[in-house]
Amino acid sequence: MVRFEGVSMRYGRGPETLRDISFSLEPGSFHFLTGASGAGKSSLLKLIYLAHRASRGRVELFGRDVSLTHASDLPFLRRRIGVVFQEFRLLEHLSVFDNAALPLRILGRKPATYREDVAELLTWVGLGERMHALPATLSGGEKQRLAIARAVVDRPDVLLADEPTGNVDPAMSLRLLRLFVELNRLGTTVLIATHDEDLVARAARPTLHLEHGRLVDLGGRP
Incomplete structure (x- = not known):
């Protein structure tokens, strides 16, 4: 590789x-x-x-x-290549869910094909109840977990x-x-x-x- x-x-x-x-x-x-x-x-x-x-x-x-x-x-x-940066690089105007799903949107996939998978991943990293929140409302640890979810969402x-x-x-x-x-x-x-x-x-x-x-x-x- x-x-x-x-x-x-x-x-x-x-x-x-x-x-x-x-x-x-x-x-x-x-x-x-x-x-x-x-x-x-x-x-x-x-x-x-x-x-x-x-x-x-x-x-x-x-x-x-x-x-x-x-x-x-x-x-x-x-x-x-999926990358987890130290500085997170989240898009502040997008929700937690939309930040995590961004790589899939860029690939042209429709929300109906990935909604459940993204929700399950966010639950796994402890953000299942914050899916509609904006990054500005997250703690440093929550931002880190969101950045990881975004990096791995498309395997x-x-x-x-x-x-x-x-x-x-x-x-x-x-x-x-x-x-x-x-x-x-x-x-x-x-x-x-x-x-x-x-x-x-x-x-x-x-x-x-x-x-x-x-x-x-x-x-x-x-």
Whole structure:
């Protein structure tokens, strides 16, 4: 699904944020991405969801070299990737339900075909009674759960999550982990960037560990 070969990245003319990164995510795999603040976790995710280009090296998505992919084809690749951002990126004028259903609307599906599925997903993440609320009325944890629901609602081929449990309590954190595991069981490749050591330990999945912009651990430590 994802392959990096000797990838480095910098912002503008600044120093390299990532240096000589090489790894691959096989279809149906589940990894955590760990490292201290500033290690480069968010930057690596940005390369995968095409928010930035590598300064050198090769990035492949779904078997295609991103640097050789025509700009008109990039939106198609992005639609295969679900992303949970730290800053949520909710649309303030849309209800909780409509925010969660937005990827399905973009795909052209009619509400009658997804209404029950979206309602069930929102209930699972604890927002079943807030479906008609606007984002401005939600707590930080509720916004986080809504952002996760929106990212997984269309069962993307790849799910990227940047600190997805940072604003929820331990019980909800485990519930969201079960959601990610179930999505992975259905075939989605999952990569979660997190500081939550308890979450990583409970999941017992392989870990990619960054230090100062370098990938230093490809082990399967929990």
